[in-house]
Amino acid sequence: MARKNKSHPADESVHPLPSHPPEQGPHPSLEPILDENLDTLSALQLVDLLTQFYPLDSPRRIELGYLRRRIEELEVLNDQARQAVEKLDAAVTKLTSPANRVGTLLNLPKPDTALIVNGGTEFYCSIDPRLAQSKLLVGTRVLLNEAYVVIGDLGFETGGPVAKIQDLLPDGRLRVGQEGGLANTLVLRSAGLGKEKLKPGLEVRLDSSQRVALEVVAGAQARDHLLEQVPELPWEKVGGQDEARQAVRDAVELPLLHADLFKSYQHTSPKGILLYGPPGCGKTLLGKATAYNLTRQLRERTGVDHREYFMHVKGPEILNMWVGESERQVRELFARAREKAKEGFLPFIFIDEAESILGTRRAGRTSGILNTLVPMFCAEMDGIESLQQMVIILASNRADMIDPAILRPGRIDRKIKVSRPTRQGSEEIYRIYLTPNLPLDPELLREQGDDRQKAVDAIIAKVIDAQFSRREDNRFLEVTLRSGRHEYLHRGDLVSGAIIAGIVERAKETAIKRAIASPEPTGLSIGDFIAALDVEYKQNDIFPPNDITEDWLKLVDYDPENVVKLSPVKPRRTEASAII
Numbered sequence: 286m287a288r289k290n291k292s293h294p295a296d297e298s299v300h301p302l303p304s305h306p307p308e309q310g311p312h313p314s315l316e317p318i319l320d321e322n323l324d325t326l327s328a329l330q331l332v333d334l335l336t337q338f339y340p341l342d343s344p345r346r347i348e349l350g351y352l353r354r355r356i357e358e359l360e361v362l363n364d365q366a367r368q369a370v371e372k373l374d375a376a377v378t379k380l381t382s383p384a385n386r387v388g389t390l391l392n393l394p395k396p397d398t399a400l401i402v403n404g405g406t407e408f409y410c411s412i413d414p415r416l417a418q419s420k421l422l423v424g425t426r427v428l429l430n431e432a433y434v435v436i437g438d439l440g441f442e443t444g445g446p447v448a449k450i451q452d453l454l455p456d457g458r459l460r461v462g463q464e465g466g467l468a469n470t471l472v473l474r475s476a477g478l479g480k481e482k483l484k485p486g487l488e489v490r491l492d493s494s495q496r497v498a499l500e501v502v503a504g505a506q507a508r509d510h511l512l513e514q515v516p517e518l519p520w521e522k523v524g525g526q527d528e529a530r531q532a533v534r535d536a537v538e539l540p541l542l543h544a545d546l547f548k549s550y551q552h553t554s555p556k557g558i559l560l561y562g563p564p565g566c567g568k569t570l571l572g573k574a575t576a577y578n579l580t581r582q583l584r585e586r587t588g589v590d591h592r593e594y595f596m597h598v599k600g601p602e603i604l605n606m607w608v609g610e611s612e613r614q615v616r617e618l619f620a621r622a623r624e625k626a627k628e629g630f631l632p633f634i635f636i637d638e639a640e641s642i643l644g645t646r647r648a649g650r651t652s653g654i655l656n657t658l659v660p661m662f663c664a665e666m667d668g669i670e671s672l673q674q675m676v677i678i679l680a681s682n683r684a685d686m687i688d689p690a691i692l693r694p695g696r697i698d699r700k701i702k703v704s705r706p707t708r709q710g711s712e713e714i715y716r717i718y719l720t721p722n723l724p725l726d727p728e729l730l731r732e733q734g735d736d737r738q739k740a741v742d743a744i745i746a747k748v749i750d751a752q753f754s755r756r757e758d759n760r761f762l763e764v765t766l767r768s769g770r771h772e773y774l775h776r777g778d779l780v781s782g783a784i785i786a787g788i789v790e791r792a793k794e795t796a797i798k799r800a801i802a803s804p805e806p807t808g809l810s811i812g813d814f815i816a817a818l819d820v821e822y823k824q825n826d827i828f829p830p831n832d833i834t835e836d837w838l839k840l841v842d843y844d845p846e847n848v849v850k851l852s853p854v855k856p857r858r859t860e861a862s863a864i865i
């Protein structure tokens with residue numbers, strides 16, 4: 286029978302058969318033809334061959350016709366079955382074949398060849414010619430078959446470790462490191478990063494083999510929560526504090542603006558300053574004014590567009606119960622300042638309540654972590670070459686608690702006292718916030734001959750008198766000294782820039798409310814200020830909210846050793862009446 290039944294119906298061109306006119310009757314010798322062609326004939330061809338050997342009117346022809354039709358049907362069925370088997374075969378192959386490896390493309394060293402890293406090992410692989418090689422990008426994930434031939438392109442990974450750029454190499458590679466500056470690695474740029482403008486400090490996502498930087502990730506900005514805007518703050522906007530202002534300028538401005546001169550005299554310039562004094566007296570303000578004025582002068586002097594980068598850190602916020610976390614934050618703070626310096630900023634690190642993290646053991650509550658933070662801070666400071674790189678400003682109400690190691694020459698050896706404003710200083714501060722261009726009480730103006738400056742002078746003179754008088758009802762705090770002596774501190778003794786700014790704000794609020802309520806022209810009056818003075822001292826949080834001795838001692842200028850007891854004369858909170 287037919288062994289080959291691939292084609293149907295009979296394909297004469299494939300199997301040319303000797304033609305035999307039917308009218309001549311059956312072929313005298315069919316056998317030799319069959320012998321020669323049997324292997325190549327399909328069943329249908331065989332039937333057709335046989336049919337030809339019967340005369341046209343032979344009943345055999347009709348019978349063979351039936352046979353032909355049946356074979357035809359079977360062949361169709363056969364074909365369908367073969368297709369089904371082929372499909373199943375393909376499915377079985379798919380299900381039983383091993384998984385493909387996935388690697389990262391590092392390079393295309395020559396046509397049809399790729400350098401791939403897979404599981405830390407590099408492979409020099411051929412590329413399946415069916416793949417469009419021009420579409421393969423450095424950093425992309427590729428599919429490898431068992432022979433490590435690149436057979437597919439999976440695009441870039443979407444996850445992976447994040448690292449910070451430390452440096453850009455001239456050949457385009459990047460030096461990156463994880464947070465804290467540990468474990469630096471050199472990585473390639475992915476095709477996507479090829480043209481991107483990168484700079485140290487940006488964070489990039491690496492592929493999982495950590496060989497290629499794939500994309501810049503946002504997030505560097507997230508830590509900018511420490512960044513504080515420095516407003517326009519010429520020195521004139523800091524009232525009083527002449528000595529402190531001068532000291533700051535000597536300690537920071539001169540070495541920075543005359544760096545060469547200081548170098549020629551081999552003078553070790555400090556890395557920053559410590560501002561100490563009671564709360565609300567302008568330590569932060571001085572810090573920001575330093576930043577503002579210094580960058581402005583540097584700009585003028587060098588012509589380079591210097592900008593300040595003012596990081597305001599509150600000491601207690603750095604304290605963290607987790608071992609090493611506080612250290613990490615300090616390290617990051619300095620790292621960030623260094624990055625910013627590289628970007629052309631003049632970074633300032635302002636640490637408020639510095640005694641909480643840089644205090645001696647005596648600083649109590651936080652002594653557990655001081656041992657590591659102080660030496661670390663010193664080491665970071667020693668790594669700073671000049672003020673040009675960054676300026677560190679510590680602020681504290683308790684300079685006596687700052688660890689002396691921090692205050693050595695070459696570190697922060699300038700302790701600058703920011704005292705409570707004197708009467709004269711207070712006047713200057715009032716003048717900063719109460720200016721003649723504000724709406725003033727019409728009656729007061731009339732009294733002063735419509736001279737706005739004189740009207741302002743009159744308000745300030747009256748409010749200062751009231752604030753600094755040593756009347757009994759101005760008594761504020763009773764101090765009992767070790768000698769047994771009692772002393773009273775009056776409102777004027779506890780004045781601060783913050784209180785003065787607060788009084789002016791309150792007086793403005795009263796005047797605004799009056800202006801809203803009445804159609805008559807109105808403006809700031811002496812009465813508004815006197816009332817505001819009273820309320821400010823009664824409502825302002827001048828007293829610490831708890832009875833922690835250290836907090837209370839921050840209020841006064843007395844040597845803590847000499848004070849036995851501090852008690853408010855008009856306690857707002859009775860429970861805080863005796864603290865030491």
Ligand code: ADP
Nearest residue numbers: 523524564565566567568569570714782783786
């Ligand atoms: P500190 O840091 O010493 O606690 P701040 O500098 O934060 O005090 O002062 C709080 C606010 O008080 C300032 O924002 C400013 O409005 C006002 N202030 C304090 N001192 C002065 C000053 N010498 N001149 C002008 N304003 C001042």
